[in-house]
Amino acid sequence: MSELTEFRPRDRNWHPAADTPAYRSTTYRAPRRSLLAVPQSIGELSGPVFGDTPLDPLGNDLIRNYATTGDAIGERIIVHGRVLDENERPIPGTLIEIWQANAGGKYRHVNDTYVAALDPNFGGCGRVISDADGRYSFRTIRPGPYPFPNEGCDWRPAHIHLSIFGHAFVQRLVTQLYFEGDPLIPRCVIVNTIKDPKAIDSLIAKLDMDAMHAFDCLAYRFDIVLRGHQATYFEDRGS
Amino acid sequence: MALKETPSQTAGPFVHIGTLPEIAGLKAKASERRNILARDGTLGERIRIEGVIYDGACALVKDAVLEIWQANANGQYGSNDFVGWGRAATDFKTGLYVFETIKPGATPYRDGRGQAPHISLSIFARGINTHLQTRLYFSDEATANAADPVLQLVGQPDLIATLIAQRDASRPVYRFDIRLQGERETVFFDF
Ligand SMILES: [Fe+3]
Numbered sequence: 001m002s003e004l005t006e007f008r009p010r011d012r013n014w015h016p017a018a019d020t021p022a023y024r025s026t027t028y029r030a031p032r033r034s035l036l037a038v039p040q041s042i043g044e045l046s047g048p049v050f051g052d053t054p055l056d057p058l059g060n061d062l063i064r065n066y067a068t069t070g071d072a073i074g075e076r077i078i079v080h081g082r083v084l085d086e087n088e089r090p091i092p093g094t095l096i097e098i099w100q101a102n103a104g105g106k107y108r109h110v111n112d113t114y115v116a117a118l119d120p121n122f123g124g125c126g127r128v129i130s131d132a133d134g135r136y137s138f139r140t141i142r143p144g145p146y147p148f149p150n151e152g153c154d155w156r157p158a159h160i161h162l163s164i165f166g167h168a169f170v171q172r173l174v175t176q177l178y179f180e181g182d183p184l185i186p187r188c189v190i191v192n193t194i195k196d197p198k199a200i201d202s203l204i205a206k207l208d209m210d211a212m213h214a215f216d217c218l219a220y221r222f223d224i225v226l227r228g229h230q231a232t233y234f235e236d237r238g239s
Numbered sequence: 240m241a242l243k244e245t246p247s248q249t250a251g252p253f254v255h256i257g258t259l260p261e262i263a264g265l266k267a268k269a270s271e272r273r274n275i276l277a278r279d280g281t282l283g284e285r286i287r288i289e290g291v292i293y294d295g296a297c298a299l300v301k302d303a304v305l306e307i308w309q310a311n312a313n314g315q316y317g318s319n320d321f322v323g324w325g326r327a328a329t330d331f332k333t334g335l336y337v338f339e340t341i342k343p344g345a346t347p348y349r350d351g352r353g354q355a356p357h358i359s360l361s362i363f364a365r366g367i368n369t370h371l372q373t374r375l376y377f378s379d380e381a382t383a384n385a386a387d388p389v390l391q392l393v394g395q396p397d398l399i400a401t402l403i404a405q406r407d408a409s410r411p412v413y414r415f416d417i418r419l420q421g422e423r424e425t426v427f428f429d430f
Contacts, residue, residue, distance in 0.1 A: 010429065015247045016368035025249070025366030028295035029419050035429035038389055041349045043359050044430045046316040048308065048324035056268045066265065088241045099257030109253045110264040111302070111331065125260045161250065161257055169308050169359055170430045174370055176248040190249060193368050199246045225242045 005229040006040050007170050008086060016193035023189045024150050040170060047168045050095040050129065059127040062100070062140035066108075066123025073119050074103025074141030078211060078219040079177070083134040083164060086228030090134030091171075096224075097163040098126045098138060105146030105156075114146055139217060145184055157184035157191065166226040177205045177222045247370070250363035252302050255328055258363075259304065262328050274327035276307075276340040281321050283312030283341030287412045288375065288404060291334040292362065295420030299334030303364035307338060307375075309357075314344035342377065342411075348388045355383035355390065362417065371427045375415050378405045393426055401425045 012035075019030035058065040063072045079098075083091040101107045101124060104116035108124050122141065130136045143160060147153045159176045166172065178185050185191055185204065194200050202225075211219035255263035259273065277285050288307075292300035304326060311321040323343075327336045345353045358375040376384050384390055384403070393399050401423060404413035417425045 010244065010369075012369075012429070014243060018368060020368060023249075023366070023368075026368060027366075028298070029300070029364065029366035030295075030368075031371070031424055031427050032295075032420055033424055033426070035427050036393065037429045038392055039349055040430050041354065041389075042316060042346055043308065043310065043354075043357075046308075048322060049317060059268075065268075084242060086242050086244060097257045099253065107253045107256060108263065108265055109256055111252060123256075123260070123265050125256050125263075125265060161248075161254070163250075163257055169361075169372075172306075172361060172370065173245060173247060174250045174254075174363055175245055176251075193248070194246050199243070202243065202245060203248070225245045227244055228242075 006045070007168065007227045008230055009037075010170075010227065014196060014199050016195075020189075020193040022151070023193050026193075044170045045168050047165060047171065049093070049167075050165065055127055055129065060136075060138045062098075062122070062124065062126045062138060065126065067121040070121055072102070072122035072141050074122075076139070076217040077142050078137060078139055078213065078217050079160065079205060079222055080135070080137035080208075080211060080219065081221050081223040083130045083136060083166075083224045083226065085166075085171075085226050089228065090130075090132075091166055091226060092130055092132045092134055094130045094167065095165050096128050096130065096136050098140075098160050100124050100140065100143040100160045101146055103141050103144050105144030116144070116146070142179065150189055154189055155184055155187070157182045157188050162224070164224055164226060171226040173224070173226055176203065178203055179220060180204050180206050247368060249365060249368050250304065250370070252365040254302070254304050254363055254365075258326060259328050274325050274336075274338050276309075276322065276325045276338065278321075281311075281341055283343075284411060286340060286342050287410075288338040288340065288358070288415055289335060289412065290404075290415040290417065291336070292329055292417045292419060297421075299329070300364060300419065301329050301331050301334045303329045303336075303362055305329070305336050306361045306363070307340070308359040309340065310343040310346050312341055312344050314346045316346070345383060350388070352388050353383070353386065355380050355387040357387075367419075371419070372430060373417070373425055373427050374402055375404050375413075376402050377413065378403050397423075398426050
């Protein structure tokens, strides 16, 4: 059997705790028992490969990918960046899925009951695969903030949901990006499930005027970091 | 270590838009039935896995997405004939999730011992800040389960029981209910 390299442990103090009472949905969904730490073996060190999956050619253009009569309404933006591991190595060929509300803060989802209008030209769903240098880019509209029931009515800052696979089961990550300067960020109970201000800052996409498209789109930069391999190796002594 | 991992945030109640768009109500871009892993040529016993997720108030979790990752019938991950990855949602009305796949083979542990056939599983939902990871083992593999290095780390029989999918008496269907919190809470792993 070939050499297997473990990933660094997940820093559970950097990630949000499971039970975060201010975000009330966690109350009955957070396990009471602590997670059982188990060494990684072949199933955790491997993961699905999507590099060959044929993607919709408009998969990373949310302004057009569900459009029927014209472009989606809203502030036109580019969201771009790199997928790296903790050792600063690019992660190429990884699938990134995003989803978001429209410019009015309404999701195209059968369970979204918010009064804001749907945009007939906006689906809010995108997929792209990182390139050889780990780079990715989406064109979309800036999502609107929206209210949700929590302690009375709470508001979410504008955000985009992201799902990233990496190359191993243990690199899997689902998160949300926020937009620099949004006054709702520090008020958000979901943002504040994260304790370390540096960790919160790492979820805030930064305005990137160098990447804007003149007379078309503003740009935001958002780098994604997945778990990296340990420096030390172990030999699998199996067959 | 130069960089910190990007912190996790909940997948939220609208996770389906990005992960299973047809279930959210978006028109399908391609017909992708991601909860069906077995194809015509796939080796191995065809099985169905189904179950529900309960929260700490014994309510059904009807807005979750589950992902599985498994070896093929020969115990190999990522083989050309079998992707080994799948995704399903719990039904908005019934809370039931379903996978149609094949029973995986035994796989090697890091020290060369064998691991009992099992499927890795991740759960994403509103109210889950970082996705939960667990493993599904099979009730008809008692001997292999008893020798499984990870189940030995779990230790207590009542905890191990939360990880065993129960095979139906007459059909190749396994029932695997997940309990997020409270009595008979499923064992979740930090790999
Ligand atoms: Fe959201």
